Amino acid sequence: MGLEPTDEADTGETPGTEAEERAAGDPEPEMDAVFEIEDLSVHYGTTLAVRDISMRIPRKRVTAFIGPSGCGKSTLLRCLNRTNDLLDATVGGRLLYNGEDIYDPRVEAAEVRRRIGMVFQKPNPFPKSIYDNVAFGPRLNGFSGNLDELVEESLTRVALWNEVKDKLDDSGLALSGGQQQRLCIARAIAVSPDVLLMDEPCSALDPIATQRIEDLIDRLKTDYTIVIVTHNMQQAARVSDMTAFFSVRMDGGKGPRVGELVEYDRTTKIFSNPSRQATEDYISGRFG
Numbered sequence: 001m002g003l004e005p006t007d008e009a010d011t012g013e014t015p016g017t018e019a020e021e022r023a024a025g026d027p028e029p030e031m032d033a034v035f036e037i038e039d040l041s042v043h044y045g046t047t048l049a050v051r052d053i054s055m056r057i058p059r060k061r062v063t064a065f066i067g068p069s070g071c072g073k074s075t076l077l078r079c080l081n082r083t084n085d086l087l088d089a090t091v092g093g094r095l096l097y098n099g100e101d102i103y104d105p106r107v108e109a110a111e112v113r114r115r116i117g118m119v120f121q122k123p124n125p126f127p128k129s130i131y132d133n134v135a136f137g138p139r140l141n142g143f144s145g146n147l148d149e150l151v152e153e154s155l156t157r158v159a160l161w162n163e164v165k166d167k168l169d170d171s172g173l174a175l176s177g178g179q180q181q182r183l184c185i186a187r188a189i190a191v192s193p194d195v196l197l198m199d200e201p202c203s204a205l206d207p208i209a210t211q212r213i214e215d216l217i218d219r220l221k222t223d224y225t226i227v228i229v230t231h232n233m234q235q236a237a238r239v240s241d242m243t244a245f246f247s248v249r250m251d252g253g254k255g256p257r258v259g260e261l262v263e264y265d266r267t268t269k270i271f272s273n274p275s276r277q278a279t280e281d282y283i284s285g286r287f288g
C-alpha cells in the first residue's frame, strides 16, 4: 500500500492497530468519499514521481495536502482532474470519482475538468473583462439560463460582487491580487463543479487577502469538496478537516526521490497527536 514507514518515520507501530489503519489512508471507514485513490503512482516520462498512494477524500469537506517540496502534492492534485494528462504524465493504479474511474478511456478529460475545477498558485484571470472571465466557462458549455444572474451569483459567492459590480467591464487583470484570486474562484464555480482543487491559492497573496480566501474556503465547503495544497501548515490547520502528509523517500538513502503518503487523518489529529514520527517532525519544523 506504499505506507511503510519512511526512514525517518518508523514509529514501531504494530501492524493492524488503529493507528496503522489510519495511516493506511482510511481514517474514517464511514466516510462519504468523493474520491477513492487506490495504489496510485505517477511517472513523468520514465521518472517515478509518486508511488502507491491510497486514500479516500470526503465529500463537502476540506482536505489539505502538506509536505516538503517535491513530495508530489501538486502531482496528486493534478491527477484528481486529469490536468496531468497535459504534462506527459502516466498514471497507474485507480482513481475513482463518485465511484467512476476517471482514467477509463471512455471518460472525457474535458468533462472531468468541468466537474472538478482548479485554482492555481498565481491568480490567472483571462485578459478579458471581469464579467467575461466569469461568463466564459458557462458560455463555452452552452449555458442557456440568465448569464447576468449567474455572473452576479458567482461573484457574490466569492464575496467580490460589491467590489466589482460597478466595473464589470473593466479588465480582470486590473484587480488586486486577492481580488484576482477570488475572480478565479468565481470563474471556477460558475460552471457548477462538484470539487474545487486549489494549488497553493494564497502563496502569492498578502495576509489580509489570504484571510479572505480562507474565509471563503470555509463558506464554500458547504457546497463543494475542496482539496488544497499548501506549504503553510497554519493554513492547513485552520482551513482543513482532513490532512494528508506526504514525504520524499530515497531507497537506501540514495537513488531517485519518490513521493509517498506518510499519514492521513483528521486535521486535529495530525496537528495534535500524529501517529508517525515523520509527521511530528515536519509539523514541528524539525525537517522539510
Ligand SMILES: Nc1ncnc2c1ncn2[C@@H]1O[C@H](COP(=O)(O)OP(=O)(O)OP(=O)(O)O)[C@@H](O)[C@H]1O
Pocket: 044, 049, 067, 068, 069, 070, 071, 072, 073, 074, 075, 076, 087, 259
Ligand atoms: N511537469 C513535470 N515534468 C516532469 N517532472 C515533474 C513535473 N512536475 C513535477 N515533476 C516532478 O515530480 C515530483 C513531484 O513534484 P510536485 O510538483 O508534484 O511536488 P510538490 O510536493 O507539489 O512540490 P512543491 O511543494 O515544490 O510544489 C518532483 O520530483 C518534480 O520534479
